[in-house]
Amino acid sequence: MAITIPQLRELKSSGKKFTCLTAYDATFSHVISQAGVEVILVGDSLGMVLQGHDSTLPVTMEDMIYHVSAVCKGNQGALIMADMPFMSYATPEQAMYNASRLMQAGAHMVKLEGGAWLAETIEKLSERGIPVCAHLGLTPQSVNKLGGYKVQGRNEHQAEKMLEDAVALEAAGADIVLLECVPNQLAERITRAIDAPVIGIGAGNQTDAQVLVIYDLLGITPGRRPKFVKNFMAGAESIDTAISHYVAAVKDGSFPGEEHSFAH
Ligand code: KIV
Numbered sequence: 001m002a003i004t005i006p007q008l009r010e011l012k013s014s015g016k017k018f019t020c021l022t023a024y025d026a027t028f029s030h031v032i033s034q035a036g037v038e039v040i041l042v043g044d045s046l047g048m049v050l051q052g053h054d055s056t057l058p059v060t061m062e063d064m065i066y067h068v069s070a071v072c073k074g075n076q077g078a079l080i081m082a083d084m085p086f087m088s089y090a091t092p093e094q095a096m097y098n099a100s101r102l103m104q105a106g107a108h109m110v111k112l113e114g115g116a117w118l119a120e121t122i123e124k125l126s127e128r129g130i131p132v133c134a135h136l137g138l139t140p141q142s143v144n145k146l147g148g149y150k151v152q153g154r155n156e157h158q159a160e161k162m163l164e165d166a167v168a169l170e171a172a173g174a175d176i177v178l179l180e181c182v183p184n185q186l187a188e189r190i191t192r193a194i195d196a197p198v199i200g201i202g203a204g205n206q207t208d209a210q211v212l213v214i215y216d217l218l219g220i221t222p223g224r225r226p227k228f229v230k231n232f233m234a235g236a237e238s239i240d241t242a243i244s245h246y247v248a249a250v251k252d253g254s255f256p257g258e259e260h261s262f263a264h
Contacts (some may be wrong), residue, residue, distance in 0.1 A: 020211035026074030035243040044083040045073035048264035072106030082107035115165035119172035134174040138181035179203040202228030204206025204261040
């Protein structure tokens with residue numbers, strides 16, 4: 001039996017942190033889940049790190065189903081979260097159809113990017129037994145609207161809106177909230193305001209969990225390395241050791257450090 005959402009909630013309520021990493025294939029899924037990572041994200045970041053696109057927008061449902069099914073084959077007990085690709089959840093009906101395809105491919109939950117406008121969709125998915133992670137902050141599928149991959153929630157108005165979105169989406173049924181590239185003080189406020197576990201990336205170390213793209217953790221980030229990334233291969237003799245160091249550092253709160261986080 002894979003890790004369950006009630007188990008993740010239990011970790012939050014007992015103040016214990018958990019870990020998440022991306023995987024796109026059976027081998028990495030095996031190694032990551034064997035290392036004790038609780039959640040594997042089959043991210044649409046695969047459009048950039050596997051397919052070489054400059055954004056996640058070209059990723060299709062067929063791509064996601066292919067990679068979810070490969071990841072499931074290697075999984076040793078992690079909860080598998082699958083990204084719903086760009087425009088696959090533009091209406092609640094599309095979301096229900098496409099989420100059901102990812103669940104049938106083996107995912108245990110789906111992740112959608114967006115704020116309170118997603119409440120109706122999340123309510124419908126949740127009512128039909130599909131767990132949802134709501135992705136807030138820097139939402140890469142909206143890169144063209146945001147004008148780049150930039151920290152979100154820096155001014156008071158944006159910060160209040162993100163907090164309200166998180167509360168509204170939890171009320172609609174979101175089981176997890178993921179915050180990407182937000183100031184650590186805001187991430188902490190949101191984490192305290194909701195009962196659903198909060199996973200952070202570039203969101204400081206006060207969230208309930210952390211996620212990284214596996215290639216970033218292994219130090220193979222082409223081009224400029226984002227501030228929130230740490231190369232866990234440095235000083236590790238194997239990939240297994242690097243992943244174990246990441247798990248230990250998240251659980252003891254030493255990763256991310258201030259140097260990986262954004263202040264206001
Ligand atoms: O697609 C992805 O890998 C993600 C993470 C960066 C959070 O959404």
